[in-house]
Amino acid sequence: MMEDEMDNPIKRARQNKKSKNAGIVMDMNAMVDLAFLLLTFFMLTTTMLKPKAIELVMPVPDENDQSTEVLTIKESRAITLIPLPDNELFYYQGFSEAVAKSSTYGAAGIRAVLLEHRKTTEKPIIIIKAHPNSSFENLIELIDEMNITRIERYAIDQFGPKEEQLLAEAGVNLK
Amino acid sequence: MSSNRISRHTSPQLDMNPMVDMAFLLVTFFLLASTFKTAEPARVVVPRSVTTANLPDDRLITISVAVDGRTFIGLSSSEARIMWLDRYAALYELDFDEAQRTTFSLIPGFGVPREKLKEFLNMAPHERSRFFQPGLPMDSLSNELADWLVLGRTVVPRARVAIKADKGTPYKHVDHVIKTLTENNILRFNLVTDIKRLDNDGR
Numbered sequence: 001m002m003e004d005e006m007d008n009p010i011k012r013a014r015q016n017k018k019s020k021n022a023g024i025v026m027d028m029n030a031m032v033d034l035a036f037l038l039l040t041f042f043m044l045t046t047t048m049l050k051p052k053a054i055e056l057v058m059p060v061p062d063e064n065d066q067s068t069e070v071l072t073i074k075e076s077r078a079i080t081l082i083p084l085p086d087n088e089l090f091y092y093q094g095f096s097e098a099v100a101k102s103s104t105y106g107a108a109g110i111r112a113v114l115l116e117h118r119k120t121t122e123k124p125i126i127i128i129k130a131h132p133n134s135s136f137e138n139l140i141e142l143i144d145e146m147n148i149t150r151i152e153r154y155a156i157d158q159f160g161p162k163e164e165q166l167l168a169e170a171g172v173n174l175k
Numbered sequence: 176m177s178s179n180r181i182s183r184h185t186s187p188q189l190d191m192n193p194m195v196d197m198a199f200l201l202v203t204f205f206l207l208a209s210t211f212k213t214a215e216p217a218r219v220v221v222p223r224s225v226t227t228a229n230l231p232d233d234r235l236i237t238i239s240v241a242v243d244g245r246t247f248i249g250l251s252s253s254e255a256r257i258m259w260l261d262r263y264a265a266l267y268e269l270d271f272d273e274a275q276r277t278t279f280s281l282i283p284g285f286g287v288p289r290e291k292l293k294e295f296l297n298m299a300p301h302e303r304s305r306f307f308q309p310g311l312p313m314d315s316l317s318n319e320l321a322d323w324l325v326l327g328r329t330v331v332p333r334a335r336v337a338i339k340a341d342k343g344t345p346y347k348h349v350d351h352v353i354k355t356l357t358e359n360n361i362l363r364f365n366l367v368t369d370i371k372r373l374d375n376d377g378r
Contacts, residue, residue: 028191035198042202046209051221053230053337053365058357083346132347136240136340137222139349140368144224156353 054143059155079117080127081110082163083138084172092166093117100163100170105141114149126154129163131174216284216308217241222342223371230367231335236327237367238320239284240340244348245310248323249284250331256280259330263323271296286310289319313351321355328361339367 075094082090082100089105091113092098103109117124126146130139139156146154167174210232219239235251250256260279264271267289271279275296286308287295298306311319328334336356340349356364 025188028195031195032191032198035195035202038202039198039205042205042209046205049370050210051230051339051367052224052226052370053228053367054224054226055228055363055365058353058362060362061357085345130346130350132350133345135342136344136346136349137342139346140222140224140342140366143366144226144371147225158350 054140056143056156077121077123078125078127079114080129080163081142082129082131082159082167083134083142084131084167084174085133085135087135087138088172089138090167090170090172095162098166100166100172102170105138110142111145111149114145114151118149118151123153124151126151128154128156129159130156131159131163214283214304215239216247216286217245219339219341220343221339221367221369224368225371226368227370230337230365234331234334236324236331236334236336237284238324238336238338238352239286240338240344240348240352241310242341242343244344245286245308246313246320246348246352247284247286247308248311248320248327249282250327250334252331253280255330256282259323259326262326262330266322266326269293288312289317313355318355320352321359324355324361325359335365336361337365337367 075096078095079091079093080098082092084090087105089103089110090100091103091110092100103113114124114126128139128142143154146152164174217239219241233251237249237251239247239249241247250259257276257280260271260276263269269289269292271293275293278296282303285295288309288311291309295303295306295308311323313320324336338349338352338356340352353364356362
């Protein structure tokens with residue numbers, strides 16, 4: 001019976017292998033240490049999130065006065081947003097008889113205004129005129145609102161005397 | 176007694192092979208899935224937005240704006256940086272030696288005015304990382320940002336321009352950069368943001 005088994009070449013090979021396997025026992029602990037060290041290093045030195053980007057296209061700078069072009073659009077189509085320092089936000093609709101109104105960032109504030117505007121007007125236009133001391137984050141937040149409310153026509157323009165005057169009329173005290 | 180202790184010590188033999196496999200699998204994953212952080216001249220925390228478009232990795236000129244308005248510029252490819260410096264040197268009749276040029280090719284972004292550039296490049300790496308970079312001058316007399324920008328575009332044709340401004344930066348500093356861009360006929364550019372998920376509040 002025993003001899004029969006030893007004669008079987010497959011079984012013999014298996015037995016050989018087994019004994020060889022048992023012979024070399026490598027200490028893997030050092031290798032584990034090394035692997036985890038590398039893992040920690042790569043985890044700490046890398047950035048996983050790729051930065052995202054908002055693409056802006058500015059109008060071609062024109063030597064002529066641009067106000068003539070602005071006046072050719074229907075006033076009711078345009079809403080001007082004015083981010084102010086300290087996360088304040090004002091907006092006004094139209095140009096000539098505009099009254100600056102206060103609003104807030106987020107869904108309840110300016111987004112509701114923009115959605116309402118998009119519903120009631122054809123081809124709405126938004127102009128963002130950021131106050132020089134308003135934070136960059138506020139501007140990004142407003143551009144975000146354009147993407148959320150799917151308003152395609154928006155532009156970034158200069159904060160000017162017109163805005164200053166409207167804000168003063170609304171009782172905003174700017175230094 | 177002692178032999179008994181030894182045998183007790185050696186008897187629980189753990190098979191570490193799967194653990195090694197797993198650890199190296201994770202190492203490989205992190206190696207492949209990640210990009211290295213680059214040393215930045217100033218700390219810039221970009222705002223978050225809902226946009227999903229990725230910022231391109233190559234052919235990119237990055238203009239960083241710190242909270243205090245200091246402005247830095249960087250070119251994405253290190254090979255092009257040497258040519259960038261050479262063209263700048265030719266423009267202002269400066270000359271940089273080989274060591275300075277090599278150092279320049281290793282700097283991802285900088286904001287030092289022309290007269291301090293050589294001094295900046297001669298510093299030891301640890302000195303340089305501690306050095307307070309005043310930012311590129313951007314007044315109407317010498318707009319060095321515009322110089323570097325225009326030269327960057329000649330070195331890397333059709334390079335995209337990205338503005339990486341801190342979320343707390345007053346808008347006037349960003350506006351200044353945007354004006355410099357439009358004056359140089361760069362009307363299409365990117366604003367760098369981080370990803371934001373839209374929650375119920377929408378903020």
